[in-house]
Amino acid sequence: MSDQSPIERPIALPRPVRAAPRRQRAIPRTPLALAVMNLLHERSMHPYEMKVLMLQRGHERAVRLKEASLYDTVERLAAVGFIAPVEVTREGRRPERTVYGITQAGRDDLLIWMQQLISEPSPEYPNFAAALMFILGLGKDVAIASLTRRLAMLEAEISRIDAFQRALIEAGGYEDLLPPGMTEFPRLLGIEEEYAQAMRRAELVWVRQVIGELRDGSLPWPDLGEPAEIDQ
Numbered sequence: 001m002s003d004q005s006p007i008e009r010p011i012a013l014p015r016p017v018r019a020a021p022r023r024q025r026a027i028p029r030t031p032l033a034l035a036v037m038n039l040l041h042e043r044s045m046h047p048y049e050m051k052v053l054m055l056q057r058g059h060e061r062a063v064r065l066k067e068a069s070l071y072d073t074v075e076r077l078a079a080v081g082f083i084a085p086v087e088v089t090r091e092g093r094r095p096e097r098t099v100y101g102i103t104q105a106g107r108d109d110l111l112i113w114m115q116q117l118i119s120e121p122s123p124e125y126p127n128f129a130a131a132l133m134f135i136l137g138l139g140k141d142v143a144i145a146s147l148t149r150r151l152a153m154l155e156a157e158i159s160r161i162d163a164f165q166r167a168l169i170e171a172g173g174y175e176d177l178l179p180p181g182m183t184e185f186p187r188l189l190g191i192e193e194e195y196a197q198a199m200r201r202a203e204l205v206w207v208r209q210v211i212g213e214l215r216d217g218s219l220p221w222p223d224l225g226e227p228a229e230i231d232q
Contacts, residue, residue, distance in 0.1 A: 028076045029113070031063040036073055037082065037102060037110045044086045044101035047074050062192055074100060082106030128203075140214065140221040147211050154204045161197055165190065 039050050047070055054065055077083045078100065086101040102110070135143050187194070213219035 027080050027082075027109075028073055030073065032065065032069055032073050033077060034110075034113070034117075035059055035063050036070070036077060037106055040083055040100060040102040041107065041110060044099050046089070046097040046099045047071055048097060050074075058193075061196070077106070082109055136222065136224060143221075144211060144214050147207055147214075151204065151207050151211065154200055154207065158197060158200050158204065161193065161200075165193070 035054060036050060039045065039053060045053070051065065051067060051070055054060065054063065059065065074083065078085070081103060083100045083102050083106055086099045088096050088098050090096045138146065210219065214221065
């Protein structure tokens with residue numbers, strides 16, 4: 001029997017576990033993010049102030065405004081470094097409010113994003129266009145009745161918006177809603193609603209024309225027969 005001690009083998013130590021790389025949050029590209037960044041481009045403010053200002057300016061006409069979504073958007077923009085906390089304020093017994101400001105990276109991104117949105121048309125997938133693809137399923141009479149109802153609603157909406165805009169300009173009292181340095185309401189600040197009205201008027205003309213053509217037969221309605229029944 002040999003007196004030599006057995007050869008000691010080094011103990012294999014477990015390899016250090018590497019933390020999974022942190023997934024970078026996607027840059028929010030929504031109308032709400034656009035509104036937040038543009039408001040902060042004017043001046044620093046807290047999310048509740050953003051919400052109030054957006055409602056006062058009528059931003060909900062183009063932006064889906066929900067409080068939870070607003071705070072989530074602010075957090076996401078802060079996470080990617082486009083906005084950052086400036087100060088924390090407290091009024092009386094109310095909860096603390098974090099005031100945010102836009103960073104230089106945010107300003108640079110906002111400029112590029114705005115240029116893309118204004119200069120490059122993009123598909124928008126409206127519900128009306130999707131329904132028109134399958135309008136044959138309604139049958140001619142129901143289709144004409146539905147389009148006629150839409151025509152009346154478009155006329156009413158156009159009249160309502162026109163009246164609202166006239167009343168706003170005539171009544172005044174909008175000075176607090178304007179960006180700093182402005183004392184009169186310039187046409188450019190309502191240009192998005194002017195665009196929306198132009199689209200409504202164009203749709204109104206088109207819908208009225210289609211209804212007339214369906215009624216006089218110049219737009220033929222195909223006879224597809226009765227739909228096949230499925231055996232239960």
